[in-house]
Amino acid sequence: MKQRLAFCGRHRMVTAYALALVLWVLYALFCAGWDALGFATGRLHTETLALSDIPMQDVVQDEAGQWVTAGGDPQLLPDLDQAVRSVTLTTDAPASGFEGYYGRSGQDASLRRRVWASETAAGDVLLVFPLGWGSVRIDPAGGEGVVLGAADAALTVNAPLPLWRYFLPIGEQGLALAVLPAVFAALWDLLAFWAARLRR
Amino acid sequence: MELLLSLVSLAALAGFAVLLARRTSLPAPLAPFTALCGVMLFLALGGMVGLLVPAGWLCFALAAAAWVLAFAPVGRKNPVSVLAAPGFVAFWVLAAALLVFFAWRQPMYSTWDEFSFWGTAAKIVKTSGALYGNAEIGWDWVGSHRPGLIMLGYFFQFFGPYAEWRVLAGYDILLLSIFTTLTANAPKGAWRRVVPALGFGFLLPFLITLYGNVTRTTDLYASSLSDIPLGLTFGGAMAVYYMNKRRALWPTALALAALCMEKDTGFAMALVAAGIIGADAFLGALAEKAPAPVVGKTLAKAAGLFVACVAAFLPWQYYLAAFTTADTSNVGGTQQMGQAEMVITGCKELLGIGRTEKFSTIMGGMVKNLFSTTTTMVGPFIVVVALTMALAVAAALFTREKSLRRQAGLFAVLGLGGFAAYFFFIGLTYVYVFRDEVSDGLVGFERYMYPYLLGWLLAAGALALRAMDEERPAGLLQTGFGVLVLGLAGLVWLRVPFSLTVFGCGDAAYAERRATQAVTEEVQAVVPEDAHIFFVSQGDDGSRWFLYTYEFYPWYLDYSGTTGMGGGGTFALPGALPEDTLYYHPYTTEELHHYILDSGCTYIFIEASDDLFAQGYASLFSDALSGCEAGAAVYEYNAGTDLFDFVCNVGGAA
Numbered sequence: 001m002k003q004r005l006a007f008c009g010r011h012r013m014v015t016a017y018a019l020a021l022v023l024w025v026l027y028a029l030f031c032a033g034w035d036a037l038g039f040a041t042g043r044l045h046t047e048t049l050a051l052s053d054i055p056m057q058d059v060v061q062d063e064a065g066q067w068v069t070a071g072g073d074p075q076l077l078p079d080l081d082q083a084v085r086s087v088t089l090t091t092d093a094p095a096s097g098f099e100g101y102y103g104r105s106g107q108d109a110s111l112r113r114r115v116w117a118s119e120t121a122a123g124d125v126l127l128v129f130p131l132g133w134g135s136v137r138i139d140p141a142g143g144e145g146v147v148l149g150a151a152d153a154a155l156t157v158n159a160p161l162p163l164w165r166y167f168l169p170i171g172e173q174g175l176a177l178a179v180l181p182a183v184f185a186a187l188w189d190l191l192a193f194w195a196a197r198l199r200r
Numbered sequence: 201m202e203l204l205l206s207l208v209s210l211a212a213l214a215g216f217a218v219l220l221a222r223r224t225s226l227p228a229p230l231a232p233f234t235a236l237c238g239v240m241l242f243l244a245l246g247g248m249v250g251l252l253v254p255a256g257w258l259c260f261a262l263a264a265a266a267w268v269l270a271f272a273p274v275g276r277k278n279p280v281s282v283l284a285a286p287g288f289v290a291f292w293v294l295a296a297a298l299l300v301f302f303a304w305r306q307p308m309y310s311t312w313d314e315f316s317f318w319g320t321a322a323k324i325v326k327t328s329g330a331l332y333g334n335a336e337i338g339w340d341w342v343g344s345h346r347p348g349l350i351m352l353g354y355f356f357q358f359f360g361p362y363a364e365w366r367v368l369a370g371y372d373i374l375l376l377s378i379f380t381t382l383t384a385n386a387p388k389g390a391w392r393r394v395v396p397a398l399g400f401g402f403l404l405p406f407l408i409t410l411y412g413n414v415t416r417t418t419d420l421y422a423s424s425l426s427d428i429p430l431g432l433t434f435g436g437a438m439a440v441y442y443m444n445k446r447r448a449l450w451p452t453a454l455a456l457a458a459l460c461m462e463k464d465t466g467f468a469m470a471l472v473a474a475g476i477i478g479a480d481a482f483l484g485a486l487a488e489k490a491p492a493p494v495v496g497k498t499l500a501k502a503a504g505l506f507v508a509c510v511a512a513f514l515p516w517q518y519y520l521a522a523f524t525t526a527d528t529s530n531v532g533g534t535q536q537m538g539q540a541e542m543v544i545t546g547c548k549e550l551l552g553i554g555r556t557e558k559f560s561t562i563m564g565g566m567v568k569n570l571f572s573t574t575t576t577m578v579g580p581f582i583v584v585v586a587l588t589m590a591l592a593v594a595a596a597l598f599t600r601e602k603s604l605r606r607q608a609g610l611f612a613v614l615g616l617g618g619f620a621a622y623f624f625f626i627g628l629t630y631v632y633v634f635r636d637e638v639s640d641g642l643v644g645f646e647r648y649m650y651p652y653l654l655g656w657l658l659a660a661g662a663l664a665l666r667a668m669d670e671e672r673p674a675g676l677l678q679t680g681f682g683v684l685v686l687g688l689a690g691l692v693w694l695r696v697p698f699s700l701t702v703f704g705c706g707d708a709a710y711a712e713r714r715a716t717q718a719v720t721e722e723v724q725a726v727v728p729e730d731a732h733i734f735f736v737s738q739g740d741d742g743s744r745w746f747l748y749t750y751e752f753y754p755w756y757l758d759y760s761g762t763t764g765m766g767g768g769g770t771f772a773l774p775g776a777l778p779e780d781t782l783y784y785h786p787y788t789t790e791e792l793h794h795y796i797l798d799s800g801c802t803y804i805f806i807e808a809s810d811d812l813f814a815q816g817y818a819s820l821f822s823d824a825l826s827g828c829e830a831g832a833a834v835y836e837y838n839a840g841t842d843l844f845d846f847v848c849n850v851g852g853a854a
Binding site: 111193 | 674682697698699
């Protein structure tokens with residue numbers, strides 16, 4: 001054990017990143033387990049919300065009944081009674097136009113609490129939100145004239161996510177994984193330096 | 201595949217760097233930057249003699265040979281352990297990670313200047329296998345357009361197809377190599393020095409360049425513009441000198457030559473750096489009471505720095521004059537002056553000889569901006585100057601090395617003088633070069649000042665980091681520097697949402713570019729490659745024209761408009777708009793018809809039509825422009841009817 005600790009002390013950077021990786025895997029497994037528990041206990045459930053039932057801004061139905069963005073800042077503001085982990089929409093609109101904001105109920109949208117959409121294998125638009133947030137806002141496009149779907153288009157909230165999805169960092173989690181271990185290794189090295197110096 | 205081929209370029213760079221680290225006295229972390237400078241110069245030279253592709257092949261062959269030579273059991277070489285320097289290792293890991301990330305993220309160009317030169321030139325060079333000076337394109341190149349950074353992009357996509365992300369990754373790898381120079385003296389495992397050093401370098405562009413509204417947050421570390429590389433190469437040239445205890449001048453000479461090849465203003469900055477380092481080397485030899493031959497040799501080497509600058513600067517001028525149609529006789533702008541004439545006239549006005557009100561107003565405004573306008577994240581420029589001075593003073597105070605104290609003092613004094621000279625030079629461009637609407641508001645003032653400040657601050661950081669080698673009391677400067685970098689990182693974190701950076705942005709950041717790429721592909725599918733295309737985008741200020749010129753290349757987009765005002769704009773009958781309307785092309789129907797045919801265009805790409813265009817020119821089109829009602833459209837000339845026939849709609853309308 002002592003030898004292993006000495007090895008870690010000699011290879012602080014590698015140790016810091018290995019530790020971060022382990023912590024990340026544990027966190028991802030925790031999130032997956034917590035969601036599974038939520039589905040089992042009813043805290044989370046998959047629900048389908050017709051666009052017509054969702055409060056929205058700058059999104060209208062055209063003459064053909066299609067949902068179309070109609071202004072500079074289109075928004076879908078689903079009012080939900082459960083935490084939101086994912087939102088899926090079957091649409092021909094590009095996934096690149098979608099972004100999601102999350103926060104506590106009544107909290108203003110912030111660029112710091114934003115996630116980007118991705119396209120699923122089936123061609124749907126998928127937004128995955130971090131754990132523990134109750135209120136979401138979905139901006140489906142950056143401008144007007146984007147067709148979101150037919151009259152009966154609907155959002156699917158909290159469709160179960162495949163396990164591998166939990167291992168993909170969301171937003172700033174990626175930055176934290178990339179930078180924090182290096183900062184940790186530097187602090188560790190600095191503390192070790194001062195400790196050695198003070199011992200002398 | 202593109203990623204693998206870019207990694208081959210990185211491996212080639214590694215060959216040169218490993219060779220330098222093993223066979224010269226250069227500390228390993230200085231090697232990647234030095235090697236990249238050499239590669240840029242070598243390829244630029246190859247391009248100028250018309251042998252760019254052979255030069256590329258030779259470069260990669262030399263890289264392979266460098267790998268062999270670095271480990272060949274002949275001659276004297278440094279132990280393999282020199283390659284384990286933490287900064288050196290970190291550089292390759294970060295560079296490879298960056299390539300992987302960019303291959304996935306696929307960042308793209310987005311700003312005007314990228315389409316009007318930097319990006320377009322990179323595309324031309326890769327597509328044609330030759331320098332851009334004589335490429336068939338709708339505008340004339342100007343002398344300030346230098347090839348150093350273009351060659352950098354070329355190196356990272358020598359194998360495989362052209363891709364913007366590969367060019368952008370090349371730029372970032374250059375920046376990484378410059379940041380790595382700051383780690384040159386950190387011993388193995390000293391992450392307390394390496395991480396803050398790399399962090400300091402990485403944060404500089406955020407701290408210095410974001411507040412002037414000239415850099416989009418998303419474009420930081422995803423831009424092919426020259427300003428940031430220029431500034432950091434300037435700093436890197438000084439850092440390779442200060443971080444090398446043996447004070448070798450040849451890596452600096454190489455870096456200064458590369459700096460001169462990055463942009464024309466790089467020459468002025470290179471002279472400043474050559475002055476600071478040359479004086480340092482010479483005074484160092486004097487202060488250490490070196491024998492006269494050594495002092496003379498040092499003086500000659502210092503003079504060699506200036507020679508390197510001139511040797512890099514002049515051949516490009518000769519190349520442009522002899523082999524291209526680019527205008528090298530003046531610096532452009534309103535007064536049509538040569539650079540020397542501009543400086544002489546400016547100095548006279550500074551001394552009060554024939555001083556104009558414009559000179560006084562502009563210079564006064566610039567000085568005021570220095571103190572009052574928040575131009576960087578840490579405050580006005582004067583705060584950056586103060587921070588630079590503080591780092592130099594800290595280096596002097598906390599080092600045991602007498603010579604470093606002298607170096608820090610000289611750096612502070614000469615750097616300040618250089619800043620004043622550079623500041624004055626930029627002022628002159630506002631007085632004599634820019635149009636009144638630009639110079640009156642000092643538009644882009646920050647952008648022109650950023651490079652110097654970036655480089656100067658980086659070099660000051662290098663001095664502080666160098667002082668850590670023999671600091672007194674031990675650990676204090678390291679801790680202070682770490683706290684400073686942590687504070688700066690906190691500032692950037694608070695001011696810049698991660699989702700607005702290239703590292704955290706979504707596909708939406710490039711959605712518009714992808715849409716124009718899709719339109720371009722549709723047009724190219726129906727227009728032969730050798731055809732000339734006339735461009736109509738009503739209301740355009742030139743940006744759409746430059747964008748589509750880039751996208752279409754090697755298809756040729758015509759200048760499309762009145763002399764000096766073409767390249768996008770509004771076509772309308774004479775009198776339909778006030779005469780002084782910018783980018784207004786007043787043609788009668790017949791005149792436009794003749795103009796299009798005289799320019800050799802057989803296709804028209806109408807990106808955006810409007811009532812003015814329809815009212816004036818519908819009769820030139822067999823469908824009276826009804827095809828444009830659905831959106832962007834392509835028309836083809838029909839010699840039989842002498843009209844343009846509708847071919848198809850493109851983009852969303854297709």
